[in-house]
Amino acid sequence: MRNLLILGAGTAGTMMANKLRKELSTEDWNITIVDQYKTHYYQPGFLFIPFGIYKKEDVVKPKSDFFPIGVNVIYSKIDKIVPEENKVLLDEGQVLKYDYLIIATGTKTSPEEVEGLKGSQWNKSVFDFYTIEGSVALAEFFKSWKGGKLVVNVAELPYKCPVAPLEFVFLADAFFTERGMRDKVDITLATPLPGAFTKPKATKLLGGLLEEKNIKIIPDYNISSLDNEQKTIVDYGGTVIPFDCLVTVPTNKGDDMLERSGMGDDLNFVPTDKNTLKAENYDNIFVLGDASNIPTSKAGSVAHFASEILTENILCSIEGRPMTASFDGHANCYIVTGHGKGTLIDFNYTTEPLPGNFPMPGIGPFGLLKITRMNYYGKMLFRWIYWHVLLKGKEMPISANMTMVGKKL
Amino acid sequence: MAQKQFSGVTVDVNDEGYFTNSSQWTIDIAKAIAIEEGIQLSDKHIDVLSFIRKSVAGGAALTIRSMGKSGIVDVKEFYGLFPGAPLKKATKIAGVPKPTSCI
Ligand SMILES: Cc1cc2nc3c(=O)[nH]c(=O)nc-3n(C[C@H](O)[C@H](O)[C@H](O)COP(=O)(O)OP(=O)(O)OC[C@H]3O[C@@H](n4cnc5c(N)ncnc54)[C@H](O)[C@@H]3O)c2cc1C
Numbered sequence: 100m101r102n103l104l105i106l107g108a109g110t111a112g113t114m115m116a117n118k119l120r121k122e123l124s125t126e127d128w129n130i131t132i133v134d135q136y137k138t139h140y141y142q143p144g145f146l147f148i149p150f151g152i153y154k155k156e157d158v159v160k161p162k163s164d165f166f167p168i169g170v171n172v173i174y175s176k177i178d179k180i181v182p183e184e185n186k187v188l189l190d191e192g193q194v195l196k197y198d199y200l201i202i203a204t205g206t207k208t209s210p211e212e213v214e215g216l217k218g219s220q221w222n223k224s225v226f227d228f229y230t231i232e233g234s235v236a237l238a239e240f241f242k243s244w245k246g247g248k249l250v251v252n253v254a255e256l257p258y259k260c261p262v263a264p265l266e267f268v269f270l271a272d273a274f275f276t277e278r279g280m281r282d283k284v285d286i287t288l289a290t291p292l293p294g295a296f297t298k299p300k301a302t303k304l305l306g307g308l309l310e311e312k313n314i315k316i317i318p319d320y321n322i323s324s325l326d327n328e329q330k331t332i333v334d335y336g337g338t339v340i341p342f343d344c345l346v347t348v349p350t351n352k353g354d355d356m357l358e359r360s361g362m363g364d365d366l367n368f369v370p371t372d373k374n375t376l377k378a379e380n381y382d383n384i385f386v387l388g389d390a391s392n393i394p395t396s397k398a399g400s401v402a403h404f405a406s407e408i409l410t411e412n413i414l415c416s417i418e419g420r421p422m423t424a425s426f427d428g429h430a431n432c433y434i435v436t437g438h439g440k441g442t443l444i445d446f447n448y449t450t451e452p453l454p455g456n457f458p459m460p461g462i463g464p465f466g467l468l469k470i471t472r473m474n475y476y477g478k479m480l481f482r483w484i485y486w487h488v489l490l491k492g493k494e495m496p497i498s499a500n501m502t503m504v505g506k507k508l
Numbered sequence: 509m510a511q512k513q514f515s516g517v518t519v520d521v522n523d524e525g526y527f528t529n530s531s532q533w534t535i536d537i538a539k540a541i542a543i544e545e546g547i548q549l550s551d552k553h554i555d556v557l558s559f560i561r562k563s564v565a566g567g568a569a570l571t572i573r574s575m576g577k578s579g580i581v582d583v584k585e586f587y588g589l590f591p592g593a594p595l596k597k598a599t600k601i602a603g604v605p606k607p608t609s610c611i
Contacts, residue, residue: 255572255573256571291572297608319592319593321572321583323583323584335572335583335584335586335587335594336587336591336592365573365574365577366573394569394608
């Protein structure tokens with residue numbers, strides 16, 4: 100019997116458990132998956148909670164609903180990986196041996212990286228919406244807020260779902276407009292990015308939207324600390340921004356377990372081959388999802404596309420063949436722009452988001468870099484697809500690697 | 509491809525003024541670019557530039573954080589040396605490609 104071990108049962112780990120259980124015979128292969136928590140959160144839903152569009156119960160389900168039959172599930176915190184000995188130590192002292200290992204422990208927010216961020220104003224006037232606790236607290240706060248300076252700040256790159264802060268300010272604009280108090284709320288987005296996005300065409304569209312909605316953007320902003328008494332933030336360049344409500348996307352880091360294992364970079368992300376998805380220094384370790392350092396978006400859609408590549412490469416590797424599948428960094432993100440509309444971007448390592456239709460040329464039904472009602476439905480439908488198709492590792496009618504079909508240069 | 513003259517030497521640059529051939533770089537050229545950016549190079553600046561050139565040659569992706577951990581400057585000092593957008597300015601002066609933010 101050989102052992103395939105998956106660390107982390109979030110989006111990426113759960114998909115791999117489902118895909119590999121179908122591919123590997125139960126007579127030859129044990130598959131084990133480990134996670135510290137029993138609840139699966141639909142993280143894209145966190146964005147909607149502050150605005151009362153979703154409630155907590157809309158984004159949680161037991162993890163056990165999504166594991167296939169024939170996979171061993173262990174709920175425990177992972178202490179560390181000992182790659183030289185092909186084993187993993189759990190918190191309770193249990194030791195798991197593996198022949199192949201998949202690291203899928205994701206990324207989490209680390210507010211302690213910025214001085215003062217998690218201080219006396221935390222969850223009083225300083226909130227995050229990347230955790231369930233933060234988004235629920237912010238929903239409560241917005242219910243009775245009388246307005247003032249709303250500042251959304253991204254602490255550091257990289258961070259998961261890079262369009263989420265933009266969606267947040269678009270939704271905030273719509274929310275306060277609908278409540279008849281938009282004139283009392285001043286919205287600012289302070290980001291380390293050079294603009295609304297990184298690539299020219301998407302930056303133009305999204306930057307234009309910010310302007311149209313009277314949302315101020317402060318680019319190239321690298322926060323250094325927060326003053327809880329003055330209610331201001333300052334960046335390394337010395338720019339001070341006062342706030343009445345600060346919504347932060349704190350530094351995103353890989354799990355501390357990777358630091359303890361000596362396998363992470365300076366943000367605890369695992370150095371990974373961006374094409375094969377194999378950990379750079381180990382032949383029997385692969386990395387999927389936010390835990391890797393591959394240069395594309397940290398997003399569920401990326402983990403989904405990459406999971407098809409990874410499945411093929413693991414099978415090659417197990418059978419002693421050269422790895423044949425190569426990931427191109429494909430990302431596909433619906434962006435809510437407010438008032439029941441949205442846009443869509445589709446891109447990879449080398450091709451920037453381009454206008455067009457998706458997935459079918461001329462038909463769509465979704466519009467790339469266009470603001471449509473259909474794109475909003477796409478985003479809202481994603482939750483159903485996530486629970487019923489994506490996590491279960493089922494096929495989707497979208498190719499893993501990006502295609503130029505339907506795109507206009 | 510664009511070209512630019514620095515202290516009498518012609519180098520290849522892209523439209524944003526970043527070197528497309530890192531090997532054309534010399535300290536004298538760096539000093540000339542720095543003056544265009546309003547910076548007078550000190551020894552500390554040169555230490556930072558050497559670190560950047562070495563890291564990039566080794567395939568590392570530079571970030572503000574990795575500069576802060578370089579052992580040469582902390583993030584505050586880095587901003588002090590190259591005010592405004594330190595990573596963009598320092599890489600331009602160091603004759604290496606502009607770091608891309610992959611998100
Ligand atoms: C606000 C928000 C909006 C988003 N919107 C979108 C969107 O619209 N579209 C999109 O595609 N993506 C979106 N994302 C991103 C998406 O949710 C993530 O990219 C995706 O969940 C990553 O999957 P993962 O498996 O790598 O990590 P996760 O799903 O986070 O799973 C990691 C798992 O590892 C476990 N773990 C970690 N360390 C340990 C340890 N030491 N011991 C035991 N268990 C451990 C954790 O408990 C967790 O269950 C959004 C994210 C957020 C926060």
